Amino acid sequence: MNKTGRLIKQSTGEVLLDNARWCSSYFCKLRGLMFRRRLEPGEGLILVETGESKMATAIHMLFMAFPIATIWLNTDFEVVDKIEALPWRLYYAPSKPAQYTLEASPDLLERVEIGDRLAFESPS
Numbered sequence: 545m546n547k548t549g550r551l552i553k554q555s556t557g558e559v560l561l562d563n564a565r566w567c568s569s570y571f572c573k574l575r576g577l578m579f580r581r582r583l584e585p586g587e588g589l590i591l592v593e594t595g596e597s598k599m600a601t602a603i604h605m606l607f608m609a610f611p612i613a614t615i616w617l618n619t620d621f622e623v624v625d626k627i628e629a630l631p632w633r634l635y636y637a638p639s640k641p642a643q644y645t646l647e648a649s650p651d652l653l654e655r656v657e658i659g660d661r662l663a664f665e666s667p668s
Contacts, residue, residue, distance in 0.1 A: 547565070547566045548564065548565050548566070548666070548667075549564055549566065549664050549665050549666035549667060550563075550564060550664070550665045551564040551588065551590070551646070551662055551663070552663045552664075552665060553655070553656065553660055553661075553662060554660075554661040554662060554663050555660065555661065558655070560588075560648075560652060560655060560656065560662065561586050561587065561648060561652075562587075563584065563586050563588070564587075564588045564589070564590055564646075564664060565587075565588070565589050565590065566590050566592060567589050567590060567592060568592040572591075573592075576589060576591065576603070576647065577589060577608065577612065577647055578606070578607040578608060579607055580608075580609070580610075581609055581610075582610060583610075583612070583649050585649070587648070587649075588646060588647060588649075588652070589646070589647045589648070590644055590645070590646050590647075590664065591603075591644065591645040591646075591647070592643070592644055593642075593643050593644070593645075594643075595619075595643060596618055596641035596642060596643045597641050597642070597643075598638055598639075598640070598641050598642070599637070601616055601637070601641075601642040601643070601645045602635060602636065602637035602638075603629065603635075603637075603645060603647075604633070604634055604635060604636070605629050605630060605631050605632055605633040605634075605636070606632060606634070608629075608631040608632065609631060610631060611628050612628070612629050612648065612650060613627075613628060613629075613647070613648045613649060613651070613652040613653045613656075614626065614627050614628075614629045614636055614645060614646070614647055615646040615648070615652065615656055616638035616640075616642035616645055617642055617643065617646060617662060618640070618642055618644075619643045620661065621644065621661055621662050621663060621664070622659065622660070622661050623656055623657065623658050623659060623660045623661075623662065624638055624639070624640040624641070624642050624658065625640060625642065625658065626656060626658065628650050628653060629647075646662075
């Protein structure tokens with residue numbers, strides 16, 4: 545199921561993204577942000593896997609026109625790794641297993657630290 549909601553930093557209640565899209569279907573994950581020209585402010589994508597893995601949460605940046613923040617989260621939605629992913633790079637993977645891959649604007653990297661716990665709130 546693909547839905548949208550807000551992404552929040554649990555320790556402060558800060559809204560990190562107003563328009564986070566929960567992306568769990570095969571086709572949503574396959575497409576990701578490829579072929580997009582830009583992200584809108586407050587927009588991001590949460591790629592969802594069935595369990596924690598380094599390989600399953602690895603990404604590529606082929607067909608990307610802009611850099612993105614890539615933030616990996618474990619099953620508890622705790623940040624385990626983060627990086628600025630650059631266009632046309634073949635491979636980025638987390639240093640620790642993750643279940644969720646968050647893709648958003650690079651400025652998000654300054655607002656999230658490894659060890660932070662995030663929360664996804666979907667409107668009812």
